[in-house]
Amino acid sequence: MTYRSILYITMFTGLIQAMGRLSHSGSGQLTLHYSTPTHPLLRDVALGDSIAVDGICLTVETLLPQGFVAAVSPETLARTTLGQLPEGSWVNLESSLRVGGKIGGHFVTGHVDGRGHLEAATQTDNAWMISFTVPDARVARYIVPKGSIAINGISLTVAECSPSGDWFSVAVIPVTYQETTLPYLQPGQAVNLEGDILGKYVEKLLQGRPNHGAADGEDLSLAFLAEHGY
Template sequence: MFTGLIQSLGKLYPASDTQLRIDCDGPGRDRILHDLELGDSIAVDGVCLTVEQILQRGFIASVSPETLARTTLGGLLEGEIVNLESSLRVGSKIGGHFVTGHIDGRGELVSAMEVAGAWELRFSAPDARIARYIVPKGSIAVNGISLTVATCSQSGDWFTVAVIPVTYAETNLRRLVPGDPVNLEGDVLGKYVEKFTQGESPADLLSTPQEYSSASVSESLSLEFLSEHGYL
């Protein structure tokens, strides 16, 4: 689990057909490297990867065909700049939003405009699996960066975000040009709400195995249901 607050920049290199080497050589690299251990999770441009080998200036991680197909990692050039964030620690501040590192799909930068010292970026999100979770003032992770949706289309197939100067300067957003692909992850809270309100009954999801057979599959999510299960 991550927060979408980028700690450092790194450079990505292929280590083999199934492995990537990430060099942590940007400002803030000590936040990534100082207590790095084998098996740690690191978000690389928003993609959760597992540290398999620790190097003097970085680490090596494996990538699956699914990860390469669904994210931008398979198409990045050697030495490309990537955003890095180590996993959330219990008791740490959560300044962004809960980010899982499991990318829903890719979008593209449409335009970038400087407005009063900040930046307004517009992205496309053509995949309905992503667009469904994009709502005005909701959270979205773009290349692992926690951002707030400013405006969006009704279907969510495009959206804009306002980026403060420090975020723009210290992430790889400033390197994007129109047409560049980005990794998108919708807010996990929206996914759980969808799960509760569509398809499976809340009773099916919350009941113990012993209770499952008696749970009514027609029960709807209501104030009465939430109160009964301790949510109100």
């Protein structure tokens, strides 16, 4: 008999499907109540499913008539905004990507790198220009111009950023702004940030192979990657 092992990797796309209201149980659990009880997301949720809550991958432990309950570890509470959100806060929700599903945003793992803070949000004729500060250099290093960034689970493109990545802005179209929790953010409020996973792997390669040639003796460097379109 031949046995085959299948590796399941939970991924998201950063396209928010619904919003919910958060409540704390006081025992390391969070309860989410859907904003629209008849939303398709509610019909598809099953025990053990992974759902991104403000960009944080959580596992459904208990199903409710209009929501679900998930456990949250101390590490998650310390690294993300979940431990700071007051009772009844709105959060973004996205179910995990399924095989064959559309990838309209970018690959998001639901593993938050750290927090940033809203600086300002300004409405223009056809978009919202929103800027953030990023005090943690471990998060800022993955923020590059025109790169992908997940903000509270929302897949967005960096419009501008400082050389170090400790400040950046995004342009948000009206439909994204209106159908996510972005309108509820206040200046100075913390947000969850996840950098593009591709950048993390490139960084790992650069650190792990400093003297290995990319081709014909060339070093794998930032200059080499830029020259070849990365």
